[in-house]
Amino acid sequence: MEVPVLKQGPFLIATVQAALTDEDLVHLRRAMVERVVISRSLGVIIDVTAMDIMDSFASRTLREIAQMIRLRGAETIIVGIQPEVAFAMVQLGITLEGVVTALDLEEGLNYLKQKFNSSA
Amino acid sequence: MAKETDRLGRGTVWHEALVQDASPEGTAVLLRELVAHLRQNRTQLREEWARRITEAKLLTAMSKDEIFAEATAVYDQYVEALETGTFEALQAYARSLSERIIPRGVETHEVVGIVLLLRDVLARSLFAKYQADFTKLDRILDAYEPAANRIANTVAVGFVQERERVIRQQQEAIRELSTPVLQVRERLLILPIIGVIDSHRARQLTEQLLRGIRTNRAKVVVIDITGVAAMDATVANHLVQTVEASRLLGATVIVTGLSPEIAQTLVTIGVDLGKMNTVGDLQGGIEQAERLLGYKVVPIGASS
Numbered sequence: 001m002e003v004p005v006l007k008q009g010p011f012l013i014a015t016v017q018a019a020l021t022d023e024d025l026v027h028l029r030r031a032m033v034e035r036v037v038i039s040r041s042l043g044v045i046i047d048v049t050a051m052d053i054m055d056s057f058a059s060r061t062l063r064e065i066a067q068m069i070r071l072r073g074a075e076t077i078i079v080g081i082q083p084e085v086a087f088a089m090v091q092l093g094i095t096l097e098g099v100v101t102a103l104d105l106e107e108g109l110n111y112l113k114q115k116f117n118s119s120a
Numbered sequence: 121m122a123k124e125t126d127r128l129g130r131g132t133v134w135h136e137a138l139v140q141d142a143s144p145e146g147t148a149v150l151l152r153e154l155v156a157h158l159r160q161n162r163t164q165l166r167e168e169w170a171r172r173i174t175e176a177k178l179l180t181a182m183s184k185d186e187i188f189a190e191a192t193a194v195y196d197q198y199v200e201a202l203e204t205g206t207f208e209a210l211q212a213y214a215r216s217l218s219e220r221i222i223p224r225g226v227e228t229h230e231v232v233g234i235v236l237l238l239r240d241v242l243a244r245s246l247f248a249k250y251q252a253d254f255t256k257l258d259r260i261l262d263a264y265e266p267a268a269n270r271i272a273n274t275v276a277v278g279f280v281q282e283r284e285r286v287i288r289q290q291q292e293a294i295r296e297l298s299t300p301v302l303q304v305r306e307r308l309l310i311l312p313i314i315g316v317i318d319s320h321r322a323r324q325l326t327e328q329l330l331r332g333i334r335t336n337r338a339k340v341v342v343i344d345i346t347g348v349a350a351m352d353a354t355v356a357n358h359l360v361q362t363v364e365a366s367r368l369l370g371a372t373v374i375v376t377g378l379s380p381e382i383a384q385t386l387v388t389i390g391v392d393l394g395k396m397n398t399v400g401d402l403q404g405g406i407e408q409a410e411r412l413l414g415y416k417v418v419p420i421g422a423s424s
Contacts, residue, residue: 090364103369
């Protein structure tokens with residue numbers, strides 16, 4: 001399943017639609033980095049509002065995406081984790097360590113704009 | 121009466137060839153006689169009982185009239201239970217009585233005490249009535265005692281069960297009261313926790329907080345645990361999880377008011393203190409939260 005990625009100025013917004021298979025996640029990882037390179041983006045928002053499960057593979061893949069994008073000099077932020085998903089994650093010890101998170105798309109954009117402005 | 125001689129034909133052993141009539145019919149007859157006696161003497165036995173209750177300084181939370189009214193009801197229920205041998209009506213009465221008197225502050229020992237006093241008053245009246253015929257008294261008591269014990273048991277257990285039900289209800293109410301999530305500034309929530317936290321409450325707290333973060337779009341949460349004396353390792357882990365889950369929703373958590381005991385627990389279980397943002401007291405926590413959110417508090421009319 002292809003994850004739609006939109007461009008918003010210097011930023012990219014990837015909106016996860018529903019439950020992603022492991023294959024989808026691997027595909028997303030490659031696609032995101034390629035898009036960052038092509039668009040010369042400064043930041044990426046991955047919106048997981050529609051994800052009702054976050055398992056350890058998904059968490060690891062998202063961390064890898066953030067690390068790979070950082071190597072391209074860009075920032076990644078995960079937004080839209082639902083309360084029930086967050087609760088389940090911490091109980092299983094899945095923490096998305098080292099990845100910036102925010103409540104929703106609006107907060108994610110605010111974060112990136114602030115970061116972008118302060119380093120300008 | 122039969123006269124018997126022993127094997128060697130010596131002496132006479134007199135004893136009554138009275139077969140201990142332990143048959144159910146025999147017991148039933150005796151119980152009927154007993155119940156009739158208790159009904160006939162209802163007025164004075166009830167008064168005697170009420171007098172002894174006052175003498176023993178029981179049911180001090182109730183007025184004399186109230187004691188008399190309840191005593192009448194209990195007496196009649198008691199005799200009824202003796203008569204019918206069934207205890208459902210008595211159980212129902214015991215529960216309804218308990219519901220009435222528990223809010224008045226009547227204690228378990230008082231309820232057990234008055235039922236035992238009634239047992240004594242009735243037993244004494246039986247001694248008085250059958251004192252001439254010890255054998256009959258013996259049989260009457262055989263019929264009376266198991267029933268009387270069962271009655272005392274039913275009433276006491278009914279009372280205790282009602283008390284336990286009230287306590288459970290109160291615990292539930294306290295639980296619901298004690299976890300409000302409060303917004304004190306735009307994007308700033310406070311969660312003041314008071315009392316004992318167990319795993320169940322900790323889970324409830326976390327769910328409530330996460331929902332509150334989403335609803336209020338909070339960026340900072342101050343969890344104040346001044347009102348929590350101690351927590352075990354399991355609950356401490358729940359607290360850490362709450363902090364982590366809040367972060368996943370983009371909110372920073374500041375924990376304030378840790379007691380020395382709790383500080384010890386956290387260090388002992390090896391919590392990664394780098395992950396835990398803590399400040400001494402609630403005031404300090406709110407001040408830091410305001411800084412994080414970009415607020416500055418200045419007195420009105422301060423010189424510019």
